[in-house]
Amino acid sequence: MADLAKLGRRGFLTRVGGSIGTLMLAGCDDRLSENPDVVRILDGAEAVSRFVQKAVTSKTALAREYTEAEISRDFRANGTTEPSDPDYQSLARNGFADWRLVVGGLVVRPGSFSLAELKEMPSRMQITRHDCVEGWSCIGKWKGVRLGALLDRVGPHPEARYIMFFCADVMDLSGTKYYESIDLDGAYHAQTILAYEMNDLALPIAHGAPLRLRDERQLGYKMAKYIMSIELVADFTQIGNGSGGYWEDQGYEWWAGI
Amino acid sequence: MANPRVIYRHPLWVRSAHWVNVICMTVLLMSGLQIFNAHPALYWGDVSDFDNPLVAISGFPGWATLPGSQWLAMGRRWHFFFAWGFVANGIFYTLIAIARGHLRRDLAPSLKDMRQIGYSIRQHLRLRFPKGVEAMHYNVLQKFAYLTVICVLCPLIIFAGLAMSPQLDATYSSLLWIFGGRQSARTVHFICAFSLLAFVIVHLLMVLVSGVWNNFRSMITGWYDIGEHHG
Numbered sequence: 001m002a003d004l005a006k007l008g009r010r011g012f013l014t015r016v017g018g019s020i021g022t023l024m025l026a027g028c029d030d031r032l033s034e035n036p037d038v039v040r041i042l043d044g045a046e047a048v049s050r051f052v053q054k055a056v057t058s059k060t061a062l063a064r065e066y067t068e069a070e071i072s073r074d075f076r077a078n079g080t081t082e083p084s085d086p087d088y089q090s091l092a093r094n095g096f097a098d099w100r101l102v103v104g105g106l107v108v109r110p111g112s113f114s115l116a117e118l119k120e121m122p123s124r125m126q127i128t129r130h131d132c133v134e135g136w137s138c139i140g141k142w143k144g145v146r147l148g149a150l151l152d153r154v155g156p157h158p159e160a161r162y163i164m165f166f167c168a169d170v171m172d173l174s175g176t177k178y179y180e181s182i183d184l185d186g187a188y189h190a191q192t193i194l195a196y197e198m199n200d201l202a203l204p205i206a207h208g209a210p211l212r213l214r215d216e217r218q219l220g221y222k223m224a225k226y227i228m229s230i231e232l233v234a235d236f237t238q239i240g241n242g243s244g245g246y247w248e249d250q251g252y253e254w255w256a257g258i
Numbered sequence: 259m260a261n262p263r264v265i266y267r268h269p270l271w272v273r274s275a276h277w278v279n280v281i282c283m284t285v286l287l288m289s290g291l292q293i294f295n296a297h298p299a300l301y302w303g304d305v306s307d308f309d310n311p312l313v314a315i316s317g318f319p320g321w322a323t324l325p326g327s328q329w330l331a332m333g334r335r336w337h338f339f340f341a342w343g344f345v346a347n348g349i350f351y352t353l354i355a356i357a358r359g360h361l362r363r364d365l366a367p368s369l370k371d372m373r374q375i376g377y378s379i380r381q382h383l384r385l386r387f388p389k390g391v392e393a394m395h396y397n398v399l400q401k402f403a404y405l406t407v408i409c410v411l412c413p414l415i416i417f418a419g420l421a422m423s424p425q426l427d428a429t430y431s432s433l434l435w436i437f438g439g440r441q442s443a444r445t446v447h448f449i450c451a452f453s454l455l456a457f458v459i460v461h462l463l464m465v466l467v468s469g470v471w472n473n474f475r476s477m478i479t480g481w482y483d484i485g486e487h488h489g
Contacts, residue, residue: 033325033332045339057429064431072305129304129440131424133330135297136306137440217425251331257425258338 039251050255059185063216066127071199072138075130077206078220080169080178088168088226096210101194105164105231108155115196115210122149124193132220133252142214144195148188151232156184160232163187164239165213165224171246180224180245181236181254182215191216194227219256221247265394267482272360275351276477282344283454285336288324290451292333295323300448304439312445341419348412364396365405371398387468389485407457415450418443 032038083089091099096115104110125143147163163186167178186192193214196203203209208225215222222245236242241249248254268276299314301307320326324336355361378398381387388397396404420426421433421443437443465473469483476482 030325030327030329033329033336039332039335042335042339045335045342048342049338053423053425057425061429063424063428064434066304070304072307074308076306076308129424131422131440133296133334135293135444136299136301136308137304139305217428219424247331251335253334253338258420258423 046253046255049258053257060190063128063191066129066139068127070139071127071141075138075140076136078132079225081206083169083226085168085170092205099210101211101227102229103154105233106157106160107232108157111154118145119196121145126191128191128216130220141199142193142195143197144193144214147192147194150194151187156232159234162233162236164231164233164236165227166229167224168226168228176246178224178246179240180222182222186215217257221252222256263485264481264483266480267476268480271354273477273480275347278343278347282340282347285324285340286344287451287455288322289333289336291318292323292325293330293337294318294448295328296330300445301441302445303441306441345416365401367398367401371401374398385467393484403457407454411450411454415447418447418450
């Protein structure tokens with residue numbers, strides 16, 4: 001009797017040990033990570049992180065701002081550093097004099113703005129920390145038009161929920177150009193700007209000239225560079241593969257608050 | 259009782275919290291190494307001074323990471339899902355441990371324990387482990403090891419992880435202050451992870467040398483053979 005019970009227990013334990021071993025092996029050869037059901041379950045954590053972070057943080061709290069002395073001498077450029085698109089290159093050759101930011105979608109007064117026009121709009125200067133999803137951080141000084149002020153200018157429709165950014169940098173061989181999205185909370189935050197200056201100079205091409213997004217409470221990939229147009233949308237399921245951004249469609253979280 | 263040498267050592271809630279933790283910490287460590295491999299260097303302070311890292315390596319091998327190939331997006335998915343599991347499990351454990359007096363009764367070292375530290379160290383070095391009545395409780399070194407993990411390493415690794423969140427940093431700027439900057443927090447997170455790994459290695463060695471089958475059974479079924487009759 002006792003032997004039988006012991007055998008049963010041993011059998012059970014062997015199976016538990018075996019399962020853990022299988023799990024680890026499966027993890028190693030990526031089978032679990034490629035299983036759509038597993039991915040769907042793991043994705044649940046993003047909604048939890050987003051909900052909890054929104055619930056416990058203030059909508060208006062400012063990201064920490066640093067001093068001039070703390071600015072990184074070697075600010076690594078994230079993502080594309082030299083867009084190959086010929087149209088972009090001809091704009092760049094001309095110092096972006098012919099570039100215009102097109103703003104449309106769910107807005108009352110769609111329009112387009114030259115760099116000079118954007119520079120006349122309410123601006124903000126900030127020295128902030130840039131956190132890349134890879135793990136590194138750099139501090140830079142940014143000046144740009146407040147996205148909230150630009151949105152007020154075009155007048156969002158009540159059903160507009162997200163701001164889509166369409167960019168000039170080609171990301172793959174099929175010619176997909178970078179796109180990103182943030183929500184209205186992010187867009188109207190005081191530190192959310194479309195930067196045209198970095199460290200007191202015109203925004204360099206490596207950092208997204210002529211215009212890039214700064215959303216200081218999210219990771220670097222949210223901060224679209226080489227912005228060509230902005231569109232206000234109710235949802236982004238019809239754009240790209242429907243996850244709201246180029247990297248999101250490659251499996252990164254839309255919510256990049258952590 | 260058929261066999262008075264066998265005592266009920268670990269209640270069900272301790273056992274389930276233990277095994278949930280085994281799964282969470284395994285996934286967290288392996289996916290954490292995957293995330294680390296995206297930029298395998300550590301820094302101190304707010305930013306990454308790329309020319310002066312504290313440590314820079316070429317990355318951990320694929321057998322140690324989840325997923326096994328370089329795949330940051332999926333590593334983050336694994337990490338954050340099991341981070342929530344780890345936190346939920348930790349809250350579950352802590353609340354019951356306090357409510358049932360497990361912390362006070364079984365884990366807080368007594369005065370008698372404190373006087374026995376030297377003796378306990380000598381016994382451990384000789385690989386002699388308590389039997390009989392003595393084996394009915396955690397020994398003093400066990401208590402210190404468990405308390406360090408529960409009260410220091412686990413909270414520290416969670417807060418260091420949270421300090422890496424730019425969203426949380428905006429509202430809770432003290433997170434940055436506590437660790438001395440986001441890159442310091444990342445380094446502390448890494449050190450805590452390897453301290454926990456060191457704990458697990460020692461823990462497994464102790465399980466091995468003090469009776470692997472008896473220990474394993476007690477963490478599955480709760481029943482532990484103290485090696486001598488008692489009562």
